[in-house]
Amino acid sequence: MADLNLRPWQTTAIKKAEDWLLGADGGKHFLINAAPGSGKTICASVIAKQLYEKGEIDRTIVIAPRAEVVRQWSDEFKFVTGKTMMKVTGADHEDLAGYGLDLCATWAAVEGLLDGFQSICLSSRTLVICDEHHHAAIEAAWGRGANGAFAKAKYVLVLTGTPIRSDGQEPVWFAYDDNGRIDHPDKGSYTLTYGEAVDLDYCRPITFHRHEGKFTVSLPDGDNIAVSGTEETNLEGSLKRISGLQQALEFYKLACTPHYTKDGKADLHSYQGTMLEWAIAKLDDLRNEVPSAGGLVIAPSIEVAEYMAEIIETMEGEKPTIVHSRTPNPEAKIKAFKETTKKWLVSVAMISEGVDIKRLRILVYLPSSQTELSFRQSMGRVVRSLGPDDCSRAYVVMPTHRIFEEYARRVEMEMSSSKRGDSAEINFKLCPVCEEKCSKLETSCSSCSYEFPATKVKFKTCPDCDQLNPLGLSECQFCGCSFMHEFEVSLDEALRMGAIVRGMDIEETEVVDGEKYRREIKRELLSSGDEALINIVKRLPEESWGRLRKIINKQ
Known part of the structure; x- marks a missing residue:
């Protein structure tokens, strides 16, 4: 306990x-509703430690969402x-108390361990810690199991970052008001929103x-x-009578469909490929500041996950x-992956909640679930801070999809204006050995002589002339073919429309100009x-520099 440097919110x-x-x-139920990455696990563990020291409990049982x-x-x-x-599974049900x-x-193991948990709660003064409590919906099997297993626990500590299930079902132990919000006494709960966590530098701001x-x-x-993701698709005449056509024309379904070349x-140049191209370029830039920075892809199916992994391997040269x-x-x-500096992790419903990999910075978001709970849990994988000196941002690349945009705007509105600015310009690279800041042009560290890996220029093939072009170009440097619009496989164009940042819609041209000119203007x-003017520099997000330049040029 003496070695822990608790955050003020944890102490409170x-x-x-x-x-x-x-x-x-x-009462015996206490709720901690805090943003992902803010430190709920440490906070709950300290509460358990103090209850032990006060002679209030004999045992602790923790229920968490995944084995990791x-x-x-x-x-x-x-x-x-x-x-x-001790980590237990359904196979350990015979003698848990022993x-x-x-x-x-x-949570999945609770039903199989029901008798053992009940026995412990009856024979010992038990603290139960429920992590990601939204899993315990009253109408779900896990909720019924939790209610039965821990009814006789002395204390229950409930942890969540997303307390309202998107399906409207209510987790056990708490009443809800007419608006779907937890109706629990203020004295029996503590809340730290994502916006507050960003303002306090516990989490990174997100774009x-x-x-x-x-x-x-x-x-x-x-x-x-x-x-498209921005316009309704209206069927007319005889098209309305074609069975299943309307469903087949859903934008998100098409966005999740992989496309292969003639040789398999x-x-x-597919939709997913253009998402990954931008993400790879952004991650390369971030790794100058954080050499271990990684990216996460959340895919809707195993087929799409393997497809996107193949694209990453081709573009990066690293599987x-x-x-x-x-x-x-x-x-x-x-x-x-957590303990290495490998760049990319591709997942299907494996990294959506609870998993703590602090070096993740980029999320490519193309999931099967479209709930706000899943959106916020996934977002939480890339906002965790490495400490007070971590000034980097988190980035989410997502389809232009009305539902996701609504969720993104709600997250944006949680942050105060003072924390909605851009991070410091990355004009250096950090030595992974001695952490010296070196010029981007240096081939070795001036302090410890560590040799930086040679920068690999990544290429893509022009679909028209088959010539190689550096990744990131908007058109072929040989024939002028646009890489931003023309795609095959029922895909006319795949164009990143810009960004949702600080509650604003920013045009793609302004984003590109911002990336190009922000260093000079700043x-x-x-x-x-x-x-x-200096205060403007500190607060203006990088995506807005192109808009600023556009406004100035009009004067």
Whole structure:
């Protein structure tokens, strides 16, 4: 405990939890609703430690969403309390009480461990910690299992970053008001929103980049139907009578459909390929500042995950880590990725919640689920901070899709204006050995002589003339073919439409201009000595510099 440097919010939450759980007028359920990455695990472990020291509990049981999160709990709980936490599964149901240790299991295992957990709660003064409590919906099997298993627990500590399930079902133990918000006494809960966590530098601010695709669906009679994420697709005449056509023309369904070249390889010019191209370029830039920075792809299916992994390997020259339900020992692969500097992790419903990989900076978001709960949980994978010196931003590349845009705007509006600015210009690269800041042009560290890996120029093939072009060009340097509009496979154009940042829609041309001119404009403003202008520099997001230049040029 003495070695822990608790954040102010954690100290306040711990005190509030003790007052509620141990007070004469309190209750046995305490809620911590805090943003992903803000430190709920440490906070809950300290509460458990103090309850042990006060002689209030004999055992602790932790329920977490995934096996990898269970492992993280076991490690952090022992770090804080010094107590060993045993990981249990449904196969351990016969004698849980006899182990004599603190226990940790997944939500999926609760039903199989019901008798054992009930026995522990009846025979011992037990603290139950429910991580990602939204899993315990009253009408769901896990909710019924949790309610039965832990009804006799002395205390229940509930942790969540997304307390309202998108399906409207209510997790056990809490009442809800007419608007779907948890109706729990203020004294029995502590809330830290994502916006507050950003303002306090616990989490990184996030920018959402929209990726537009205009698909052309060819019909048997030779007619074409245009489909995009920004316009409704209206069928007329006899087309209305074609069974399943309306569903087939859903933009998001088309965006999730992989496309292959004639020789069976993943098409780099597909919708997914253009998403990954932007993300790869952004990650390369971020790795100058954070050499270990990584990217996460959340795919809608195993087929699309393997397809996107193939594109990444072709573009990067490095095979990404891929994890899904058919992957042998996926938890070991996730752990290995976490402890290396490998660039990309591709997942299907494996990294959406709870998994703590602090070096992740970029999220390519193309999931099967379209709920706000899933959106925020996935977003939480890339906002975790490495510490007070971490000034980098988080980036989400997502389809131009009305539902996702609504979620993104809500997240943006949580942040105060003082934290909606751009991070410092990355005009250096950090030595991974001695952490010296070196010029981007240096081939070795001036302090420790570490030799930086040679920058690999990534290429893509022009679909018209087959010539190689550096990744990131908007048109072929040989024949002028546009890389931003013309695509095959029922895909006329795939164009990133810009960004949703600070609640504003920013045009793609302005984003490109911002990336091109921001360094020059910022240098002039910073050297002016004008405090008002310098404050603008500190707060203006990088995506807005092109808009500023456009406005100035009109004057």
